[in-house]
Amino acid sequence: MGNDSPTPSTRRRFVNWLLGTSAGGLAAAVLYPVTRYLLPPEVTESATASVTLPFTVNDIPLNSGKIFKFGSLPGILVHTPQGEFRAFSATCTHLACIVQYRDDLSHIWCACHNGHFDLNGRNIIGPPPKPLEVFTVRVSGEQIIVSRGA
Amino acid sequence: MRVLTLTGLAMAALFLGTGLGAPPAVVAQDAPNYCVSCHQALTVERLAAPVARYTQDVHAAKGFGCVACHGGDPTVAGFNGMDPAKGFLGKPEGQLLLQVCGRCHSDAGFMRRYNPALRVDQVAEYRSSVHGQRLTLYRDTLVATCTNCHPAHAIRPPSDPQSSVHPLNVARTCSVCHADSTHMAGYQIPTNQLERYEQSVHWAALSERGDQSAPTCNDCHGNHGAAPPGVDWVGNVCGQCHSVMADYFAASPHSAVFTRLGVPGCALCHGNHQVQAASDTLLGVGEGSVCSRCHVEGVGGGIVAAAMRARVDSLRAAYGFADSLLQRAERAGMEVSQARFDLSGAQTALVQAQAAIHAFELDSVAHHADEGLQVAAAAVERGHGALGELRFRRVGLTVSTGLILLLIIGVILKIRQIEA
Numbered sequence: 001m002g003n004d005s006p007t008p009s010t011r012r013r014f015v016n017w018l019l020g021t022s023a024g025g026l027a028a029a030v031l032y033p034v035t036r037y038l039l040p041p042e043v044t045e046s047a048t049a050s051v052t053l054p055f056t057v058n059d060i061p062l063n064s065g066k067i068f069k070f071g072s073l074p075g076i077l078v079h080t081p082q083g084e085f086r087a088f089s090a091t092c093t094h095l096a097c098i099v100q101y102r103d104d105l106s107h108i109w110c111a112c113h114n115g116h117f118d119l120n121g122r123n124i125i126g127p128p129p130k131p132l133e134v135f136t137v138r139v140s141g142e143q144i145i146v147s148r149g150a
Numbered sequence: 151m152r153v154l155t156l157t158g159l160a161m162a163a164l165f166l167g168t169g170l171g172a173p174p175a176v177v178a179q180d181a182p183n184y185c186v187s188c189h190q191a192l193t194v195e196r197l198a199a200p201v202a203r204y205t206q207d208v209h210a211a212k213g214f215g216c217v218a219c220h221g222g223d224p225t226v227a228g229f230n231g232m233d234p235a236k237g238f239l240g241k242p243e244g245q246l247l248l249q250v251c252g253r254c255h256s257d258a259g260f261m262r263r264y265n266p267a268l269r270v271d272q273v274a275e276y277r278s279s280v281h282g283q284r285l286t287l288y289r290d291t292l293v294a295t296c297t298n299c300h301p302a303h304a305i306r307p308p309s310d311p312q313s314s315v316h317p318l319n320v321a322r323t324c325s326v327c328h329a330d331s332t333h334m335a336g337y338q339i340p341t342n343q344l345e346r347y348e349q350s351v352h353w354a355a356l357s358e359r360g361d362q363s364a365p366t367c368n369d370c371h372g373n374h375g376a377a378p379p380g381v382d383w384v385g386n387v388c389g390q391c392h393s394v395m396a397d398y399f400a401a402s403p404h405s406a407v408f409t410r411l412g413v414p415g416c417a418l419c420h421g422n423h424q425v426q427a428a429s430d431t432l433l434g435v436g437e438g439s440v441c442s443r444c445h446v447e448g449v450g451g452g453i454v455a456a457a458m459r460a461r462v463d464s465l466r467a468a469y470g471f472a473d474s475l476l477q478r479a480e481r482a483g484m485e486v487s488q489a490r491f492d493l494s495g496a497q498t499a500l501v502q503a504q505a506a507i508h509a510f511e512l513d514s515v516a517h518h519a520d521e522g523l524q525v526a527a528a529a530v531e532r533g534h535g536a537l538g539e540l541r542f543r544r545v546g547l548t549v550s551t552g553l554i555l556l557l558i559i560g561v562i563l564k565i566r567q568i569e570a
Contacts, residue, residue, distance in 0.1 A: 072490035
Protein backbone atom coordinates (compact mmCIF):
# COMPACT_ATOMS: atom_id res chain seq x y z
CA MET A 1 0.00 0.00 0.00
CA GLY A 2 2.81 2.39 1.02
CA ASN A 3 4.65 1.71 -2.31
CA ASP A 4 1.59 2.77 -4.33
CA SER A 5 1.13 6.25 -2.72
CA PRO A 6 2.00 9.23 -5.03
CA THR A 7 5.29 11.06 -4.44
CA PRO A 8 5.22 14.76 -3.34
CA SER A 9 6.49 15.90 -6.79
CA THR A 10 3.61 14.09 -8.50
CA ARG A 11 1.09 15.78 -6.21
CA ARG A 12 2.69 19.20 -6.91
CA ARG A 13 2.48 18.67 -10.65
CA PHE A 14 -1.16 17.67 -10.31
CA VAL A 15 -1.98 20.80 -8.26
CA ASN A 16 -0.11 23.00 -10.76
CA TRP A 17 -1.99 21.39 -13.65
CA LEU A 18 -5.28 21.88 -11.86
CA LEU A 19 -4.58 25.57 -11.14
CA GLY A 20 -3.29 26.11 -14.69
CA THR A 21 -6.36 24.64 -16.34
CA SER A 22 -8.67 26.55 -13.99
CA ALA A 23 -6.95 29.79 -14.94
CA GLY A 24 -7.31 28.84 -18.62
CA GLY A 25 -11.01 28.13 -18.12
CA LEU A 26 -11.46 31.44 -16.34
CA ALA A 27 -9.70 33.29 -19.16
CA ALA A 28 -11.88 31.52 -21.73
CA ALA A 29 -15.02 32.32 -19.74
CA VAL A 30 -14.05 36.01 -19.73
CA LEU A 31 -12.75 36.32 -23.28
CA TYR A 32 -15.49 34.32 -25.06
CA PRO A 33 -18.36 36.74 -24.28
CA VAL A 34 -16.07 39.67 -25.06
CA THR A 35 -15.29 38.16 -28.45
CA ARG A 36 -18.96 37.40 -29.09
CA TYR A 37 -19.81 41.00 -28.23
CA LEU A 38 -17.19 42.36 -30.58
CA LEU A 39 -18.20 39.97 -33.39
CA PRO A 40 -21.97 39.54 -33.05
CA PRO A 41 -23.79 36.83 -35.03
CA GLU A 42 -25.45 37.66 -38.36
CA VAL A 43 -28.99 37.73 -37.07
CA THR A 44 -31.52 40.50 -37.00
CA GLU A 45 -33.34 41.76 -33.99
CA SER A 46 -35.97 39.36 -32.75
CA ALA A 47 -39.54 40.25 -33.76
CA THR A 48 -41.35 42.53 -31.40
CA ALA A 49 -44.22 40.76 -29.68
CA SER A 50 -46.03 43.62 -27.98
CA VAL A 51 -45.98 47.41 -27.74
CA THR A 52 -47.79 49.96 -25.63
CA LEU A 53 -48.80 52.75 -27.98
CA PRO A 54 -47.42 56.23 -27.37
CA PHE A 55 -50.94 57.69 -27.56
CA THR A 56 -54.15 57.00 -25.66
CA VAL A 57 -57.71 56.13 -26.63
CA ASN A 58 -58.59 59.84 -26.43
CA ASP A 59 -56.06 60.69 -29.16
CA ILE A 60 -57.79 58.66 -31.85
CA PRO A 61 -61.35 59.74 -32.71
CA LEU A 62 -64.03 57.46 -34.09
CA ASN A 63 -63.61 56.55 -37.79
CA SER A 64 -59.91 57.37 -37.90
CA GLY A 65 -56.58 55.60 -38.03
CA LYS A 66 -53.11 56.24 -36.69
CA ILE A 67 -49.73 54.82 -37.66
CA PHE A 68 -47.59 53.48 -34.84
CA LYS A 69 -44.19 51.88 -34.47
CA PHE A 70 -44.30 48.12 -33.94
CA GLY A 71 -40.65 47.15 -33.48
CA SER A 72 -39.00 48.63 -36.53
CA LEU A 73 -42.09 48.25 -38.70
CA PRO A 74 -45.18 50.42 -39.11
CA GLY A 75 -48.53 49.34 -37.74
CA ILE A 76 -51.90 51.03 -38.08
CA LEU A 77 -54.50 51.36 -35.33
CA VAL A 78 -58.06 51.90 -36.53
CA HIS A 79 -60.89 53.23 -34.40
CA THR A 80 -63.82 51.86 -36.37
CA PRO A 81 -67.09 53.77 -36.86
CA GLN A 82 -68.62 51.17 -34.52
CA GLY A 83 -66.17 52.13 -31.76
CA GLU A 84 -63.85 49.12 -31.90
CA PHE A 85 -60.05 49.36 -31.92
CA ARG A 86 -58.33 47.18 -34.48
CA ALA A 87 -54.66 47.02 -35.39
CA PHE A 88 -52.85 45.70 -38.43
CA SER A 89 -49.43 45.75 -40.00
CA ALA A 90 -49.30 49.01 -42.00
CA THR A 91 -47.05 47.49 -44.67
CA CYS A 92 -49.02 46.90 -47.86
CA THR A 93 -48.76 43.31 -49.04
CA HIS A 94 -48.23 44.45 -52.62
CA LEU A 95 -45.03 46.49 -52.69
CA ALA A 96 -44.51 47.35 -49.02
CA CYS A 97 -45.82 50.92 -49.07
CA ILE A 98 -47.31 52.28 -45.84
CA VAL A 99 -51.10 52.10 -45.85
CA GLN A 100 -53.43 54.71 -44.35
CA TYR A 101 -57.02 54.95 -43.12
CA ARG A 102 -59.64 56.55 -45.41
CA ASP A 103 -62.45 57.97 -43.26
CA ASP A 104 -64.57 58.63 -46.37
CA LEU A 105 -64.56 54.91 -47.22
CA SER A 106 -63.97 53.43 -43.76
CA HIS A 107 -61.27 51.37 -45.46
CA ILE A 108 -57.57 50.96 -45.11
CA TRP A 109 -56.03 52.23 -48.31
CA CYS A 110 -52.66 52.12 -50.03
CA ALA A 111 -52.01 55.23 -52.08
CA CYS A 112 -49.24 53.66 -54.15
CA HIS A 113 -51.45 51.44 -56.30
CA ASN A 114 -54.93 52.08 -54.92
CA GLY A 115 -55.17 48.90 -52.89
CA HIS A 116 -58.04 48.64 -50.40
CA PHE A 117 -58.33 46.52 -47.26
CA ASP A 118 -61.47 46.16 -45.18
CA LEU A 119 -61.53 46.58 -41.41
CA ASN A 120 -60.64 42.91 -40.98
CA GLY A 121 -57.44 43.53 -42.95
CA ARG A 122 -58.69 41.60 -45.99
CA ASN A 123 -57.53 42.78 -49.41
CA ILE A 124 -60.73 43.70 -51.21
CA ILE A 125 -59.78 45.92 -54.16
CA GLY A 126 -56.65 46.44 -56.19
CA PRO A 127 -53.35 44.61 -56.50
CA PRO A 128 -52.52 43.60 -52.89
CA PRO A 129 -52.34 39.79 -53.04
CA LYS A 130 -52.77 39.04 -49.34
CA PRO A 131 -54.49 40.45 -46.26
CA LEU A 132 -52.66 42.66 -43.78
CA GLU A 133 -51.25 40.94 -40.71
CA VAL A 134 -53.75 41.34 -37.88
CA PHE A 135 -52.54 42.36 -34.42
CA THR A 136 -54.36 41.91 -31.14
CA VAL A 137 -55.49 45.10 -29.39
CA ARG A 138 -56.04 45.37 -25.64
CA VAL A 139 -57.28 48.54 -24.03
CA SER A 140 -56.26 49.02 -20.42
CA GLY A 141 -57.73 52.20 -19.03
CA GLU A 142 -56.62 54.82 -21.53
CA GLN A 143 -53.61 52.81 -22.67
CA ILE A 144 -53.63 50.74 -25.83
CA ILE A 145 -51.49 47.61 -26.03
CA VAL A 146 -50.96 45.95 -29.39
CA SER A 147 -49.47 42.50 -29.66
CA ARG A 148 -48.74 39.90 -32.28
CA GLY A 149 -50.79 36.72 -32.02
CA ALA A 150 -53.62 35.98 -29.62
CA MET B 151 -85.16 4.87 -55.67
CA ARG B 152 -86.68 8.06 -56.85
CA VAL B 153 -84.81 9.45 -59.76
CA LEU B 154 -84.80 13.10 -60.54
CA THR B 155 -85.17 13.64 -64.23
CA LEU B 156 -86.32 16.41 -66.43
CA THR B 157 -89.69 15.83 -67.99
CA GLY B 158 -91.30 19.22 -68.24
CA LEU B 159 -89.09 19.95 -71.20
CA ALA B 160 -90.93 20.92 -74.27
CA MET B 161 -93.14 17.97 -74.61
CA ALA B 162 -95.25 20.48 -76.45
CA ALA B 163 -92.58 20.48 -79.14
CA LEU B 164 -91.87 24.16 -79.12
CA PHE B 165 -88.28 23.74 -80.07
CA LEU B 166 -87.40 24.83 -83.54
CA GLY B 167 -88.91 27.46 -85.69
CA THR B 168 -90.50 29.61 -83.04
CA GLY B 169 -87.54 29.05 -80.72
CA LEU B 170 -87.28 26.84 -77.67
CA GLY B 171 -89.97 26.78 -75.05
CA ALA B 172 -89.81 27.70 -71.40
CA PRO B 173 -86.97 26.45 -69.22
CA PRO B 174 -87.26 22.82 -68.21
CA ALA B 175 -88.48 21.79 -64.80
CA VAL B 176 -86.96 19.17 -62.59
CA VAL B 177 -89.57 16.61 -61.72
CA ALA B 178 -89.10 13.58 -59.53
CA GLN B 179 -90.43 10.45 -61.09
CA ASP B 180 -90.04 6.74 -60.83
CA ALA B 181 -90.10 6.07 -64.54
CA PRO B 182 -86.97 4.56 -66.07
CA ASN B 183 -84.50 6.79 -67.91
CA TYR B 184 -83.96 5.05 -71.23
CA CYS B 185 -81.44 7.68 -72.39
CA VAL B 186 -79.02 6.47 -69.71
CA SER B 187 -79.76 2.76 -69.85
CA CYS B 188 -79.49 2.55 -73.64
CA HIS B 189 -76.48 4.85 -74.11
CA GLN B 190 -74.35 3.29 -71.42
CA ALA B 191 -74.84 -0.09 -73.09
CA LEU B 192 -73.67 1.19 -76.48
CA THR B 193 -70.26 0.13 -77.73
CA VAL B 194 -69.68 3.35 -79.64
CA GLU B 195 -67.49 5.42 -77.33
CA ARG B 196 -68.79 8.74 -78.68
CA LEU B 197 -72.33 7.80 -77.66
CA ALA B 198 -71.61 5.96 -74.41
CA ALA B 199 -69.02 8.27 -72.80
CA PRO B 200 -71.38 11.19 -72.08
CA VAL B 201 -73.40 9.03 -69.69
CA ALA B 202 -70.39 8.38 -67.45
CA ARG B 203 -69.05 11.94 -67.74
CA TYR B 204 -72.39 13.54 -66.94
CA THR B 205 -72.41 12.20 -63.39
CA GLN B 206 -69.78 14.86 -62.55
CA ASP B 207 -71.66 17.68 -64.30
CA VAL B 208 -73.10 20.54 -62.24
CA HIS B 209 -76.40 20.21 -64.10
CA ALA B 210 -76.69 16.55 -63.09
CA ALA B 211 -76.08 17.59 -59.50
CA LYS B 212 -79.05 19.95 -59.77
CA GLY B 213 -81.26 17.17 -61.10
CA PHE B 214 -81.33 17.94 -64.81
CA GLY B 215 -81.37 14.96 -67.11
CA CYS B 216 -80.47 14.43 -70.75
CA VAL B 217 -83.70 15.87 -72.12
CA ALA B 218 -82.92 19.31 -70.69
CA CYS B 219 -80.60 19.86 -73.62
CA HIS B 220 -81.42 17.06 -76.06
CA GLY B 221 -85.20 16.90 -75.80
CA GLY B 222 -87.11 13.68 -76.51
CA ASP B 223 -88.89 11.42 -74.06
CA PRO B 224 -86.67 9.43 -71.68
CA THR B 225 -89.55 7.19 -70.62
CA VAL B 226 -89.80 5.66 -74.08
CA ALA B 227 -87.09 3.23 -75.14
CA GLY B 228 -85.27 3.26 -78.46
CA PHE B 229 -85.75 5.61 -81.38
CA ASN B 230 -89.36 6.28 -80.43
CA GLY B 231 -88.07 8.35 -77.50
CA MET B 232 -85.83 10.27 -79.91
CA ASP B 233 -88.70 11.51 -82.04
CA PRO B 234 -88.46 15.16 -83.19
CA ALA B 235 -92.18 15.30 -82.57
CA LYS B 236 -91.32 14.81 -78.90
CA GLY B 237 -88.87 17.67 -79.02
CA PHE B 238 -85.77 15.59 -79.70
CA LEU B 239 -82.90 17.83 -80.86
CA GLY B 240 -79.99 15.44 -81.15
CA LYS B 241 -76.68 17.20 -80.58
CA PRO B 242 -77.38 20.96 -80.58
CA GLU B 243 -74.66 23.01 -82.26
CA GLY B 244 -74.04 26.55 -83.44
CA GLN B 245 -76.91 28.97 -82.98
CA LEU B 246 -79.21 26.19 -81.78
CA LEU B 247 -76.80 25.55 -78.93
CA LEU B 248 -77.09 29.22 -77.89
CA GLN B 249 -80.85 28.79 -77.76
CA VAL B 250 -80.61 25.58 -75.73
CA CYS B 251 -78.24 27.05 -73.14
CA GLY B 252 -79.90 30.46 -73.21
CA ARG B 253 -83.33 29.00 -72.56
CA CYS B 254 -82.29 28.62 -68.91
CA HIS B 255 -79.23 30.84 -68.61
CA SER B 256 -80.93 33.93 -70.01
CA ASP B 257 -83.97 33.54 -67.78
CA ALA B 258 -83.35 35.46 -64.55
CA GLY B 259 -86.41 34.04 -62.85
CA PHE B 260 -85.39 30.49 -63.65
CA MET B 261 -81.70 30.89 -62.74
CA ARG B 262 -82.56 32.50 -59.43
CA ARG B 263 -83.87 29.13 -58.28
CA TYR B 264 -80.48 27.49 -58.78
CA ASN B 265 -77.78 30.16 -58.67
CA PRO B 266 -79.11 33.63 -57.84
CA ALA B 267 -75.67 35.23 -58.19
CA LEU B 268 -75.07 33.95 -61.71
CA ARG B 269 -75.39 36.52 -64.49
CA VAL B 270 -77.98 35.88 -67.16
CA ASP B 271 -76.52 37.91 -70.03
CA GLN B 272 -74.07 35.32 -71.32
CA VAL B 273 -75.88 34.79 -74.62
CA ALA B 274 -76.28 38.53 -75.22
CA GLU B 275 -72.60 39.04 -74.42
CA TYR B 276 -71.65 36.15 -76.65
CA ARG B 277 -73.51 37.67 -79.59
CA SER B 278 -71.38 40.82 -79.15
CA SER B 279 -68.11 38.86 -79.09
CA VAL B 280 -65.85 38.16 -82.03
CA HIS B 281 -66.91 34.53 -81.73
CA GLY B 282 -70.60 35.40 -81.72
CA GLN B 283 -70.29 37.92 -84.55
CA ARG B 284 -68.57 35.40 -86.77
CA LEU B 285 -71.11 32.73 -85.93
CA THR B 286 -74.17 34.86 -86.54
CA LEU B 287 -72.96 37.09 -89.37
CA TYR B 288 -70.68 34.74 -91.31
CA ARG B 289 -72.08 31.33 -90.28
CA ASP B 290 -68.55 30.48 -89.20
CA THR B 291 -68.87 27.12 -87.43
CA LEU B 292 -65.20 26.97 -86.39
CA VAL B 293 -65.62 29.63 -83.73
CA ALA B 294 -66.08 28.77 -80.09
CA THR B 295 -69.60 28.38 -78.77
CA CYS B 296 -70.77 27.43 -75.27
CA THR B 297 -69.45 23.87 -75.23
CA ASN B 298 -65.96 24.74 -76.44
CA CYS B 299 -65.23 26.44 -73.14
CA HIS B 300 -67.73 24.56 -70.97
CA PRO B 301 -67.29 20.98 -72.18
CA ALA B 302 -70.64 19.28 -72.63
CA HIS B 303 -71.51 16.62 -70.05
CA ALA B 304 -68.61 17.67 -67.79
CA ILE B 305 -69.47 21.24 -66.86
CA ARG B 306 -68.22 22.33 -63.46
CA PRO B 307 -68.60 25.67 -61.72
CA PRO B 308 -65.67 28.09 -62.22
CA SER B 309 -64.72 27.77 -58.55
CA ASP B 310 -63.97 24.06 -59.04
CA PRO B 311 -60.21 23.63 -59.67
CA GLN B 312 -61.06 20.95 -62.25
CA SER B 313 -63.30 23.31 -64.19
CA SER B 314 -62.18 24.34 -67.65
CA VAL B 315 -62.95 27.93 -66.66
CA HIS B 316 -61.24 27.96 -63.26
CA PRO B 317 -58.76 30.89 -63.35
CA LEU B 318 -55.81 28.50 -63.49
CA ASN B 319 -57.33 26.64 -66.46
CA VAL B 320 -58.77 29.45 -68.59
CA ALA B 321 -55.60 30.03 -70.62
CA ARG B 322 -55.34 26.33 -71.47
CA THR B 323 -59.01 26.23 -72.43
CA CYS B 324 -58.67 29.19 -74.82
CA SER B 325 -55.46 27.74 -76.22
CA VAL B 326 -57.22 24.59 -77.40
CA CYS B 327 -58.27 26.68 -80.40
CA HIS B 328 -55.98 29.71 -80.21
CA ALA B 329 -52.71 27.74 -80.04
CA ASP B 330 -53.77 25.43 -82.86
CA SER B 331 -52.22 26.87 -86.00
CA THR B 332 -54.32 24.63 -88.25
CA HIS B 333 -57.55 25.68 -86.59
CA MET B 334 -56.57 29.35 -86.62
CA ALA B 335 -55.11 29.36 -90.14
CA GLY B 336 -58.03 31.24 -91.64
CA TYR B 337 -58.04 34.05 -89.10
CA GLN B 338 -54.52 35.44 -89.60
CA ILE B 339 -53.83 36.00 -85.92
CA PRO B 340 -50.86 34.67 -83.94
CA THR B 341 -51.08 31.35 -82.12
CA ASN B 342 -48.36 31.98 -79.54
CA GLN B 343 -50.51 33.77 -76.95
CA LEU B 344 -50.42 30.91 -74.44
CA GLU B 345 -46.68 30.45 -74.81
CA ARG B 346 -46.14 34.16 -74.24
CA TYR B 347 -48.69 34.45 -71.45
CA GLU B 348 -47.03 31.64 -69.53
CA GLN B 349 -43.85 33.73 -69.48
CA SER B 350 -45.66 36.78 -68.08
CA VAL B 351 -45.69 38.26 -64.62
CA HIS B 352 -49.47 37.79 -64.57
CA TRP B 353 -49.22 34.02 -65.02
CA ALA B 354 -46.44 33.86 -62.42
CA ALA B 355 -48.67 35.70 -59.95
CA LEU B 356 -51.56 33.39 -60.69
CA SER B 357 -49.78 30.06 -60.84
CA GLU B 358 -46.81 30.50 -58.51
CA ARG B 359 -48.05 32.94 -55.92
CA GLY B 360 -51.63 31.65 -56.01
CA ASP B 361 -52.98 35.17 -56.55
CA GLN B 362 -56.32 34.48 -58.22
CA SER B 363 -56.90 38.19 -58.76
CA ALA B 364 -54.09 38.13 -61.33
CA PRO B 365 -55.48 38.33 -64.85
CA THR B 366 -55.95 35.50 -67.27
CA CYS B 367 -57.43 35.67 -70.80
CA ASN B 368 -61.00 36.67 -69.88
CA ASP B 369 -59.95 39.47 -67.52
CA CYS B 370 -58.61 41.50 -70.45
CA HIS B 371 -60.66 40.15 -73.35
CA GLY B 372 -63.96 39.46 -71.65
CA ASN B 373 -65.29 35.96 -71.34
CA HIS B 374 -68.61 35.53 -73.14
CA GLY B 375 -68.07 38.84 -74.96
CA ALA B 376 -64.46 38.01 -75.85
CA ALA B 377 -62.77 40.48 -78.18
CA PRO B 378 -59.35 42.08 -78.45
CA PRO B 379 -59.17 45.38 -76.50
CA GLY B 380 -59.44 48.43 -78.75
CA VAL B 381 -56.47 50.74 -79.11
CA ASP B 382 -58.14 53.61 -77.26
CA TRP B 383 -59.38 51.52 -74.35
CA VAL B 384 -56.44 49.27 -73.52
CA GLY B 385 -55.75 51.65 -70.64
CA ASN B 386 -59.20 51.02 -69.23
CA VAL B 387 -58.58 47.28 -69.28
CA CYS B 388 -55.19 47.47 -67.55
CA GLY B 389 -56.58 50.19 -65.28
CA GLN B 390 -58.98 47.70 -63.71
CA CYS B 391 -56.05 46.70 -61.51
CA HIS B 392 -53.38 49.31 -62.24
CA SER B 393 -55.69 52.23 -61.56
CA VAL B 394 -53.11 54.72 -60.26
CA MET B 395 -50.92 54.32 -63.32
CA ALA B 396 -53.98 54.46 -65.58
CA ASP B 397 -55.04 57.77 -64.02
CA TYR B 398 -51.56 59.24 -64.45
CA PHE B 399 -51.46 58.01 -68.04
CA ALA B 400 -54.92 59.30 -68.93
CA ALA B 401 -53.88 62.82 -67.85
CA SER B 402 -50.49 62.60 -69.57
CA PRO B 403 -49.57 64.02 -72.97
CA HIS B 404 -48.95 60.47 -74.21
CA SER B 405 -52.59 59.43 -73.91
CA ALA B 406 -53.92 61.63 -76.71
CA VAL B 407 -50.84 61.12 -78.88
CA PHE B 408 -51.02 57.34 -78.65
CA THR B 409 -54.70 57.37 -79.55
CA ARG B 410 -54.02 59.66 -82.51
CA LEU B 411 -51.21 57.40 -83.71
CA GLY B 412 -53.38 54.32 -83.25
CA VAL B 413 -51.02 52.59 -80.84
CA PRO B 414 -52.24 50.80 -77.71
CA GLY B 415 -51.38 52.76 -74.54
CA CYS B 416 -50.01 50.39 -71.92
CA ALA B 417 -49.13 47.60 -74.33
CA LEU B 418 -46.75 49.75 -76.37
CA CYS B 419 -44.24 49.82 -73.51
CA HIS B 420 -45.21 46.77 -71.46
CA GLY B 421 -46.32 44.33 -74.15
CA ASN B 422 -49.56 42.39 -74.00
CA HIS B 423 -49.55 38.66 -73.38
CA GLN B 424 -45.91 38.52 -72.25
CA VAL B 425 -46.06 41.38 -69.75
CA GLN B 426 -42.94 41.37 -67.63
CA ALA B 427 -42.49 42.80 -64.15
CA ALA B 428 -41.78 46.48 -64.79
CA SER B 429 -38.29 47.58 -63.81
CA ASP B 430 -36.54 50.94 -63.85
CA THR B 431 -34.54 49.87 -66.90
CA LEU B 432 -37.64 50.52 -69.02
CA LEU B 433 -37.28 54.22 -68.19
CA GLY B 434 -34.73 56.63 -69.63
CA VAL B 435 -32.78 56.51 -72.84
CA GLY B 436 -30.23 53.83 -71.99
CA GLU B 437 -30.07 50.19 -72.97
CA GLY B 438 -33.35 48.37 -72.41
CA SER B 439 -35.41 51.55 -72.17
CA VAL B 440 -38.72 51.76 -73.97
CA CYS B 441 -38.68 55.57 -74.10
CA SER B 442 -35.77 55.45 -76.55
CA ARG B 443 -37.96 53.71 -79.12
CA CYS B 444 -39.49 57.10 -79.81
CA HIS B 445 -37.34 59.66 -77.97
CA VAL B 446 -33.75 60.63 -78.65
CA GLU B 447 -31.22 61.27 -75.92
CA GLY B 448 -30.74 64.95 -75.18
CA VAL B 449 -33.87 66.09 -76.98
CA GLY B 450 -37.34 66.90 -75.60
CA GLY B 451 -38.89 63.75 -74.15
CA GLY B 452 -35.45 62.11 -74.04
CA ILE B 453 -34.29 64.74 -71.54
CA VAL B 454 -37.38 64.25 -69.37
CA ALA B 455 -37.03 60.45 -69.49
CA ALA B 456 -33.37 60.61 -68.47
CA ALA B 457 -34.14 63.07 -65.66
CA MET B 458 -36.98 60.90 -64.32
CA ARG B 459 -34.69 57.87 -64.40
CA ALA B 460 -31.95 59.78 -62.58
CA ARG B 461 -34.37 60.74 -59.78
CA VAL B 462 -35.66 57.21 -59.38
CA ASP B 463 -32.11 55.78 -59.45
CA SER B 464 -30.98 58.31 -56.83
CA LEU B 465 -33.81 57.38 -54.53
CA ARG B 466 -33.30 53.65 -55.02
CA ALA B 467 -29.56 53.99 -54.31
CA ALA B 468 -30.16 56.19 -51.28
CA TYR B 469 -32.76 53.80 -49.91
CA GLY B 470 -30.49 50.79 -50.50
CA PHE B 471 -27.53 52.49 -48.82
CA ALA B 472 -29.58 53.58 -45.81
CA ASP B 473 -31.12 50.13 -45.50
CA SER B 474 -27.74 48.34 -45.59
CA LEU B 475 -26.27 50.80 -43.07
CA LEU B 476 -29.15 50.21 -40.66
CA GLN B 477 -28.93 46.46 -41.15
CA ARG B 478 -25.24 46.53 -40.21
CA ALA B 479 -26.01 48.54 -37.10
CA GLU B 480 -28.92 46.26 -36.21
CA ARG B 481 -26.85 43.10 -36.63
CA ALA B 482 -24.20 44.61 -34.39
CA GLY B 483 -26.83 44.92 -31.68
CA MET B 484 -27.54 48.65 -31.96
CA GLU B 485 -31.06 49.97 -31.44
CA VAL B 486 -32.12 51.45 -34.79
CA SER B 487 -35.78 50.46 -34.88
CA GLN B 488 -36.97 54.08 -35.08
CA ALA B 489 -34.68 54.73 -38.04
CA ARG B 490 -35.89 51.58 -39.81
CA PHE B 491 -39.49 52.55 -39.09
CA ASP B 492 -38.91 55.98 -40.61
CA LEU B 493 -37.12 54.47 -43.62
CA SER B 494 -40.38 52.69 -44.59
CA GLY B 495 -41.44 56.13 -45.84
CA ALA B 496 -38.64 56.08 -48.42
CA GLN B 497 -39.87 52.73 -49.77
CA THR B 498 -43.36 54.20 -50.09
CA ALA B 499 -41.95 57.26 -51.86
CA LEU B 500 -39.99 55.04 -54.26
CA VAL B 501 -43.09 53.06 -55.26
CA GLN B 502 -45.08 56.28 -55.65
CA ALA B 503 -42.34 57.82 -57.79
CA GLN B 504 -42.35 54.72 -60.01
CA ALA B 505 -46.12 55.02 -60.42
CA ALA B 506 -45.79 58.74 -61.16
CA ILE B 507 -43.54 57.94 -64.13
CA HIS B 508 -46.78 57.32 -66.04
CA ALA B 509 -47.53 61.06 -65.90
CA PHE B 510 -44.43 61.50 -68.11
CA GLU B 511 -43.42 64.76 -66.49
CA LEU B 512 -40.49 65.33 -64.19
CA ASP B 513 -42.34 67.25 -61.47
CA SER B 514 -44.62 64.33 -60.61
CA VAL B 515 -41.66 61.98 -60.14
CA ALA B 516 -39.47 64.57 -58.43
CA HIS B 517 -42.18 65.34 -55.88
CA HIS B 518 -42.12 61.78 -54.52
CA ALA B 519 -38.40 61.18 -55.14
CA ASP B 520 -37.32 64.26 -53.19
CA GLU B 521 -39.55 63.29 -50.31
CA GLY B 522 -37.99 59.82 -50.25
CA LEU B 523 -34.45 61.20 -50.54
CA GLN B 524 -35.01 63.32 -47.43
CA VAL B 525 -36.23 60.31 -45.48
CA ALA B 526 -33.30 58.20 -46.70
CA ALA B 527 -30.79 60.95 -45.82
CA ALA B 528 -32.16 61.11 -42.26
CA ALA B 529 -31.88 57.33 -42.00
CA VAL B 530 -28.28 57.41 -43.26
CA GLU B 531 -27.42 60.00 -40.63
CA ARG B 532 -28.93 57.82 -37.91
CA GLY B 533 -27.17 54.74 -39.29
CA HIS B 534 -23.80 56.52 -39.22
CA GLY B 535 -24.58 57.69 -35.70
CA ALA B 536 -25.38 54.14 -34.57
CA LEU B 537 -22.22 52.72 -36.16
CA GLY B 538 -20.14 55.55 -34.63
CA GLU B 539 -21.59 54.71 -31.23
CA LEU B 540 -20.76 51.05 -31.86
CA ARG B 541 -17.14 51.90 -32.65
CA PHE B 542 -16.90 54.04 -29.52
CA ARG B 543 -18.25 51.21 -27.37
CA ARG B 544 -15.85 48.69 -28.86
CA VAL B 545 -12.81 50.93 -28.32
CA GLY B 546 -13.95 51.65 -24.77
CA LEU B 547 -14.37 47.96 -24.06
CA THR B 548 -10.94 47.13 -25.50
CA VAL B 549 -9.22 49.84 -23.45
CA SER B 550 -10.98 48.90 -20.21
CA THR B 551 -10.31 45.18 -20.77
CA GLY B 552 -6.60 45.99 -21.33
CA LEU B 553 -6.47 48.04 -18.15
CA ILE B 554 -8.11 45.22 -16.16
CA LEU B 555 -5.59 42.70 -17.53
CA LEU B 556 -2.70 44.98 -16.64
CA LEU B 557 -4.11 45.33 -13.15
CA ILE B 558 -4.38 41.54 -12.78
CA ILE B 559 -0.78 41.09 -13.94
CA GLY B 560 0.33 43.77 -11.49
CA VAL B 561 -1.49 42.05 -8.63
CA ILE B 562 0.09 38.70 -9.49
CA LEU B 563 3.58 40.22 -9.59
CA LYS B 564 2.96 41.99 -6.28
CA ILE B 565 1.86 38.71 -4.63
CA ARG B 566 4.99 36.94 -5.87
CA GLN B 567 7.15 39.80 -4.57
CA ILE B 568 5.54 39.57 -1.13
CA GLU B 569 5.93 35.77 -1.07
CA ALA B 570 9.59 36.03 -2.06
